Amino acid sequence: MTHSHDDPCAHCEEMMQPYLDHILSVEEMREAEQHLDECDWCRRRYRFEESLRVYVRQVVSEPMPVALKQKLSALRIPLN
Amino acid sequence: MAEAPPDATRIAAEARDRVRFEEEALALSDQVFRVARHLAGSREDAEELVQETYARAFRSWRSFQPGTNLRAWLLRILTNLNIDRGRRSQRAPQVQALEANDYYLYDKLAASDGAPTDEDRIVERLSQDDIVSALSAVPHDFRDAIVLVDIGDFSYQDAAQILDIPIGTVMSRLHRGRRILKRELADSIVEEGS
Secondary structure, three states: OOOOOOOHHHHHHHHHHHHHOOOOOHHHHHHHHHHHHHOHHHHHHHHHHHHHHHHHHHHHOOOOOHHHHHHHHHOOOOOO | OOOOOHHHHHHHHHHHHHHHHHHHHHHOHHHHHHHHHHHOOOHHHHHHHHHHHHHHHHHOHHHOOOOOOHHHHHHHHHHHHHHHOOHHHOOOOOOOOOOOOOOHHHHHHHHOOOOOOOHHHHHHHOOHHHHHHHHHHOOHHHHHHHHHHHHOOOOHHHHHHHHOOOHHHHHHHHHHHHHHHHHHHHHHHHHHHO
């Protein structure tokens, strides 16, 4: 699915995840950055994706229950 | 100087290695739990899974190669136990998960508020409950990739080893999984707004 010739924003959307994952080639990276420099619409959406990733990681992280930690220590094999 | 019998030396060295292994493994337990919590279906399942993982790890500590990634090794055990116990398949078989374009969620969120939007604050419209339940609605193959890479901070390579799948599959599941997650989140906004 390539829209690169008729719709640069659709193409930019396809590059967003690989761009943020740093797995684009140097050329593709340059292409994405060039479009982002010119396109506020896509730039907002990239920024949102970055914030979303950080936010998801923060809100889903639950502290480990203290009781579980104690149970794990109790599983250690005693020295003879 | 009297030398200790070779056996005693060996046993002492082994005991020292084992204690060190156990301590290093326990020091990682917070991180292991954080990932397990979302690989398993519930907090209770996650707690059991982590205990079983550590029990097995302590028994088979000799098969860990020092110098390799202990956190990934523990997660590999945990993932296998999770599959063996059938905990991942408790949910009804999935109909094809709905996947949206990458911009879909942003467009939904931005449209739900007429005021100019600040991209860094707009995520705060999603509640913790929205995100936790959207994540649990992502089919497990995709969710595993998201949980390991985006939440557990594992490299693609480590995630591929933990899940025993090719690295390219990790990447495609991750990319599709994030789209499915965003679709689930967008749907939760529509439900709340209606």
